[in-house]
Amino acid sequence: MNTPLIPSASRRDFLSRSAQAAAAGLLGSAFGASSPATSETLVQQLYGSMDEAQRKALCFAWSDPRRLKVDNNWHITPQKIRDVLKPDQQDLVRQIFDKLHSDEYKSEVWRQFDQDNKGDGGFGSASIAIFGQPGTNQFEFVLTGRHCTRRCDGDSEKGAAFGGPIFYGHAAQGFNEKPTHPGNAYWYQAQRANEVFQALDGKQRETALLGESRDEDGSDTVKLSGKIKGLEGISVGDLSADQKDLVKKVLADLLKPFRQSEREESMKYIEAGGFDNLHMAFFKNQDVGKDGVWDVWQIEGPNMVWFFRGDPHVHCWAHIREPKGV
Template identity: 40%
Template sequence: MTFKKNSKSIAPRENENELCFNRFSRRDFVKTLGVGAAASLLPNVITLAEETSTKQIPQVESEKLVAKLYESFTPEQKSSICFDWNHLKDGSPLRLRVANNWQITDKLVRSDFYTKDQQEMIEAIVFNIYSPEWRGKIRQEMNDDCGGFGEEHSIALFGDPAADKFEFVFAGRHLTVRCDGNTTENVAFGGPIFYGHDPHGEFNEPADHPDNVFWEQGIKANRLYEMLDGKQRAVALKQELPAEDQVHFRKAEEEIPGLRVSEMSADQQEHMELVLKSLVEPYRQTDQAEVLTCLKAQGGLENCRLTFYQPGDIGNDQVWDNWRLEGPAFVWHFRGAPHVHVWANVADDPSVKISTG
């Protein structure tokens, strides 16, 4: 089995590396954020281009910007996009919903509902949830799938950033991401997340997924499959593909299918750690650490199982486009056919409930 590299490198798009601060000046930042907070954050407020070339520079703290964004809202804005912590929709907490293509509220970020400064703060909050190395890729996903940042995205804010609990949710086509300052108990990322990419807008991707910014994760997982022996492959490869949004945690009595990581050889386990790293590396270090803490609480990576699915093998090349890493309170479902959709749900307690669809 051989792996094809993407046929061409990902070409930068116009202004791809210019984060929101290209227009939101430092003077405006001080005015909006306040002198005290700005003094501590100003050295870190830089463009994405600068961060890409100097990756050691710390990130802006998204939580502090969420607080200032909340303070900037008018009463009319708050009535449309701000909710109580436990606000329900269809009987489930709205803040814990995740879907592959949705808006959490009906107010698009790139609309006159928000001021220019608010739009730029929202952009800063979102991109600082990601690691500097991944921001250009996330920008490309938004450009390809939505026509740019905020064009098909909306936000909601639950609770009060000045109180004990709050959560900022950003949602749109192929993206759900959260910022909660670690105030949401028992979960990583503030709740379930979603990411996907359809780079050419053709819905059905070729087998090598050219230009898909997330397919590198699929390549790493399939390299591990290559390392498995025949008996291990028989356990890891399944014929029945679950629904992609089935990322709820199983009941204690339910057996998780797939090959247990603890039953892999030392070199296979080492590569499995690289697969896990590839899954979490798009996100800031605090979220990465939260994932590992949750995973450790449920027995660690060795207590997870890896499954590959034969259905949906694009090109019938046995490079499995659909696969899943799952533990008692950890689900990372990678659907690569017909194009990439990825659902992640991570907690330290399998009793945590979410809402999908």
Template identity: 40%
Template sequence: MAQQQPLGFDRRDFLRTAGGAALGAGMGAGFGVLPAGRVWAAPKQAATVAAPETLVKTLFQSLSPEQAAKVCFPWGHVAKGRGLLRTRVSANWQITEPSLFEDFYTDDQRHTVRKIMEGIYSPEWIERIDKQFDEDSGGWEQNSIAIFGDPKSDQFEFVMTGRHLTVRCDGNTTEHVAFGGPIFYGHAADTDTEGPDHPGNVYWSQGVAANALYQMLDGKQRDMALVHTGLPAEQKIAFRGERGGFQGMPVAECSADQKAALQGVLKKLVEPYREVDRQEVTACLEAQGGLDRCHLAFYQEGDIGADKVWDNWRLEGPAFVWHYRGAPHVHVWVNVADSPGVELNA
């Protein structure tokens, strides 16, 4: 697919000037539209905490030639049967063969990877992330990692994958996208088939927030938002771009209080991740016109317990997809960029 011209968002320029404001204030004023005339201050890392990007460099330098041969790849590495490996996203996979549990890694290297992982997430979410790892795969060390590019250069990316996991730390060098590329998160709490209230699922609070917004819609809006014709394939998160064809209700049809509630839903969606990644979502969404360019769809199919608390829903814009599948347990696919021309490898 031919690359389209980006909408003027240079990720590294943004990161030098954006990212300092708290999301609560930014979203409250209108998520996806930066206040006019506001100059953002870059976020500052605590002096005693190394940034994940710095730790990726530390990890890279610690690898033996034998280790590097298995987990380090050129930026554009194409894997047989997997395509461009750096941009691949999946619900359950190992990007490289050795898991972090194996003797392939030293204790010091595992410690460094753990600190990289913790730096990708909000501190308030680490306990919940560990709960998901423990219940889904037996612990965070069951995941695997890869490094693309050269962390000593201005273009590299660290990727961690496992069951219900594709997450990235890109050194702020993957331009035009949030999170360094498409990500995946999910959780099957205790059992693969969860009940209507998803007991114990660390991500169900996002579904609760979305359904609270649905309850705010009037009859006409609910008719637009509720899709009766089945679910889209959950992994289909490539951008539709300007041609649209989105399911559900245009966000532009929402009242001011409904839009404020949707800003709260989006705040809940990005809450698990570090501040700089949250701010990248804001910048990408702004570049395509904000939430008013998006559609919100709820799906009748997959309503666990037939209680009309919709377990499956989707927020989508020209270069924004947040697909939430809550049945039989939570799977969430995310693809956010500043331009529909950014391709996906799923």
């Protein structure tokens, strides 16, 4: 005798629960009840909201040379976001930029950006570009303006912290800042670096303290040398254990304004390049106020450069990559 194919009670319950779960999943997706948004997912959302004219103005091939350019005051596209993006799209750009930074420091990052771009109309004066196809494994978003080059790439640019070289800076109280740089969002970084100098003995200071720093020259400012020897300043490998520990702590503090994933990736690449291969240099000829607190300094290794120029106000250039052969 054939039994009709009627689901048992347990099977009916299973099918019912499955249908409910699927519906809940669809509703959750529709109302945003999914994983928290990241800068990368917001870039994808921004890209999806663009019309043909906006994409033509702001979206380019992955191979475009502007993708990895960095400078202290520039616009990656001539169109400012206030002129090409709708208000809700501008808000997405704000969220993308916001989520690139740590909760601890983002208020200071915004204060700097708003102050430095106030004369040009604030955040709307920034410019953006998107390279490649968001949502794939090859895309990059870049935001530029005065004292700002920031990137978001979902690790598309393989082996590069921050998606490539970045720039940040601040002119807190005018172009020529006072020796203590009052109100500067990033001066704390120089104060921490100067703690390393103070921890050096006389001979070490002679090695670490040089005359003139490197020039600022766009992307060439942070061109990586690949060298282990012959870099400027004192080798971290020649420092004592406690001095090395202090340098590590300073590096961690330099990274504090940025999101956790970038901090972790940066430290991973720095350590892979050999912590003892880093060199630290201070430059006496650019000492604002001649107070012996060195406004200009750098940390450089074969696969990283962190160049801080505090004369006449703060400019900072950073570039960290996975060492070759790793």
